[in-house]
Amino acid sequence: MSGYGEAILVMLAINIVVALAGYLPLAAGQLNLGIAGFMAVGGYTSAYLTSAYHLPMGVGMAAGAAAAGLLGLLVAVPVLRTSGIYLALATFALGQVIQAAFLNIEAVGAAAGYPVKPYAGFTVVLSVAFGVLVAVLLLSRTRFALLLTATKNDPLVTELFGVDVRAIRVAAFSLGALIAGIGGALYAHHYSYLEPQNFNIMLSVYIALYVLLGGTQTVAGPIVGAAFFTLLPELLRAGSHWRFVIFAVLIILVMAVRPEGLITGALARRLRFGKRREAAS
């Protein structure tokens, strides 16, 4: 494969991981605008443990994921008292606070950034991303996924069925944070350098866009969304500096034509049904 192709696939893999991190809470109706913050926690934790204590990269990544997940759990409890747009804004504030905090932590270089020693190459990044994808796919076939949708569509009725809606929400939010931590760790070890400025609000917003543009109803949605945002600017390279203008117009048009996202549940069912039909014939 070409060097450029590899580089793009790595970007895509990391973007799919963080898109899945945004997808889980969104499937339960929570817009997390602080995913970049959780990525930063995962990335910095793994980078620090592997660089300062020479732990193996796998251990560092696991610790990064755990740290991000734990922070998610800690903030989910108070933050999930709010809902809808309030939650989106609370997570936005949280992401800003985390970014500002890393600007002040001298142990990881503060504004100067932090070099990351162990290197995660093409194979490592793609394997880990694939693992995350499979895990989320398996999760989506369990009762949990059903509860996420139910929680999103009608929390009151879901509660009446004896489901602890709050626990479902907290779980979705924390799991998303954990996956964001994995994404951040992959970023850290592949790109070998962390700066707080990398984890800004626009990154969080773009991740939310991956999911919303792709569709929040199936796991395929965030994947397609991440691919759209990763590959389209590359395909538009010929357009030189007009490429982001074309890109923006495409976002607006896609949302106008398919406001529920590119991949809706109905479309996914039709595709799956079609596949079965093909297999049968």
Next chain:
Amino acid sequence: MSGAVFAQQLVNGIMLGGIYMLIAVAFTLAIGVLNFLNFSIPGIFMVGAIATWRALENGWPWVGAIAAGLLAAGVASYLVERFTYRWMRGLDHEIPLVSSLGFLILFENLVLIGYGSDQQTFPALMPDFNIRVAGLVIGTGQLISLVLALVLVIAASGLLERTRIGRGIRAVAENADTATILGVEIHRVVPALFILIGLLSGVSGILFAMNYLQVSAFMGHEIGLKGIAAMVIGGMGNIWGAILGGLLIGLIEVLSIAFFGANRADICVYGALLLLLVVRPEGLLGGSAIVREKL
């Protein structure tokens, strides 16, 4: 810190708050009435300022240039309504958000292509645009923004409270279906509101350019984020809250810079926002907002 410096810092904070107010009001109108976190507002803010700057560069008189800036901002906001809100009314509140971000990217990149990423110098209205009282320096431009923000908000509040279109807007804010059966023309009220939001953002952008003598493609980012914080702190949907929130954010920012350094300012500002959202999500003046139930 001496008393004189502290007094100057208070003035600085209030003046900065004056800049945040108008943009916070624009956000609060979009959220309060339409339940729409309109991310294109920082872009419209920038469009208003850039258009004014271009007109001035082309030798237009001040009044004409400002009119051009306001027109550009109004048109930009109308476009956002036409291609985001109108097509997606009644869907999840995240969806127009995505398209409004598309517009932010669009506006910024168009300006980037046209005029580059450099900050451009905005001509000064007069050589020393300041008032000096008892050792305090007060920016006239900022003072005008502050007063204008208050006047515009009183006007907007009056418009909402006392006029027919204002009642229509409030009716739509509470329940679009009910407003429809009462004969409110949603297809007119909503675009009108968007144009109002665009004009407020545009005024804010132009005042910003006059005060800080600069325009650039990304000028709306920082102020947009602070504007959102100000809106939430005051209470979403409450225009008086936006005023209070703008002032508070301005003061928190300036005082935290003065006491703890610029590195800590964002922690203070957004930490306050986070704390408020956890403790009192409806905001400081949330009780009397345009509408509460549906958020």
Next chain:
Amino acid sequence: MKRLGTVSAIALLGALAFAPAVQAASELVIGYSMAKTGPYVSLANSNEIAADMAVDEINAKGGVNGRKIKLTKFDTGGNPKDASAAVRRFAVDDKALAIVGPFSSSECRVAFPDGERMGIVQMSMASSAPGLTADMSYAFRNTVDEGKVISDVMETFARKKIPSARAAIAYGTDDAVSKAIGTGVLPKVFEQYKSQVVSTVDFSVKAFDLSPQASQLVQAKPEVIGFGAPPEMAIKLATELQRQGLKARMIAGTTVADPDLPKRMAPAGEGFTIGTTFFRDLNPATKAFSAEFEKRAKAAGLPRTEPSQMDAATYDIVLMYADALAKTKATGDDANLAKERTAIRDHLAKLKNHPMLEGPISFGANRDSIKPIYILEAKQAAWTLIDTHEPK
């Protein structure tokens, strides 16, 4: 079936788009990592003109080793991830011998380790964050140490007896270079020149309101303010200081070396003094370069037509590469690529007082360049040369 067709069409499209660029074997390829989109577009757009100028000049004289030079370009948008993709593309797909760029320090931090793993030289024209090339061997920067530059500014002040007993420091906290200047470089330089630091203020490089910082500076009444941040912030601070009524001379290193700066900050910037590595009216060569650059920039419709320090550095990087290709007799053949790339590195690392547009250039132990520093003062909306420090 139909779906299969669609899927394969998309796959084909993707394969086409991401396929390596095919090159003619007769050319020597140099990669150019540039930022045509994103936050650095204005500064980096003009670099491209300088790079093209250098390539055109070399090829007009018959190229190198009997072959033409070919510059393959990749737009990073100022984004570290794209700078990393650029290195891979140049090294693997384009079989480039060396890489011009990347532009910013953030990009270098990610792209340099990649270049190290792939064994290909990169040379940045703008990155000046300290310590970026430590632990590397293929990473070069045609930029100078900010500590040296600012110390030269103070040396000039001492020579010319410009008052600088009371000093203040103003710097950006959320940018690596700015913070290093504010917390590392400036305190040391002021101590060395016996200036008392009476106030230190910091700000975010994204800030637009510097009134709280200016109020603190006004209170401290310094004679000279050491400044570490991008040029935009210099304009903001100078304007705000003038508004609050402080007259003090600001000094800075290469981070603010924008040819248009005095014009953009006028009249607030009067007396602003910087050290830089390029001055357009220095000699016939720089004047000729500037004239040709201006012509091309106008033709390209760029807003700024006067070459900056980064433009001159880019031009010199291409010329240094051409020289290295000639001296190492590079062929660009696949079989010898790795060896030739390393030979280029070894040649460049040994460069001493090599005559270039910017003046004689050498590379130090950490492969950052050592070259003359020109001290410029803003007078009546233009830079004037007040002193030159040749490398020792």
Next chain:
Amino acid sequence: MLEVENLTVRYGRITALAELDLAVPEGRIVTVLGANGAGKSSLLKALIGLTPIAGGAIRWKGEAIHRRPASERVKAGLALVPEGRRILVSMTVEDNLKVGAYHRDDPAQVAREIDAIYQRFPNLAERRFQKASCLSGGEQQMLAVGRALVSGSSLMMLDEPSLGLSPIIIARLFELLVELNKGGLALLLVEQNTNMALSVAHEGHVLKLGRKIAHGTPQQLLADARLQEAYLGG
């Protein structure tokens, strides 16, 4: 005055109303009866313009109005008192009434009519500057009717006005409706409270699962087995 021909309303694949014919002559009270899901609310929403129609025609004073937006239909003289009242609780009582007169251009006349409503409902007058959320259910219904009145309508459509009200309040409400009708206002009354509705109406239609199954005077309908069937679902 109002003529409905072949009206069909669909939500996706579900047909809520099929080929309905109906007329409300000037000054008359017409009631539409039926169980839950019979299509009564869909009919009113289609008439006011809240739900698009899938077929048929709606004529108002001889003119086809089914392609016009709701705001124009209100302006032309149609008013709807929706199910559940739909009072704007974030606004004051007075503002609710003023929104009712949204499209009217004669503020002085509107002010007089609002005063008349206050005289009729002293409870509302007492709370004119308070938020409508502080009103009781009965007061809210009066406000909803008042709001429809100030729109200057000549046909008032009411969707289940008696729902959730005490018998005393219901009785007062129907007294009021009869009085308004005597003043010349035509009414289209959708009710589950069959007896109450038929006691005031001039004629009635019975719907079942979106189709009309009976039509006649109250006396005819009360004697008609199909009315029982509509509710018992037999």
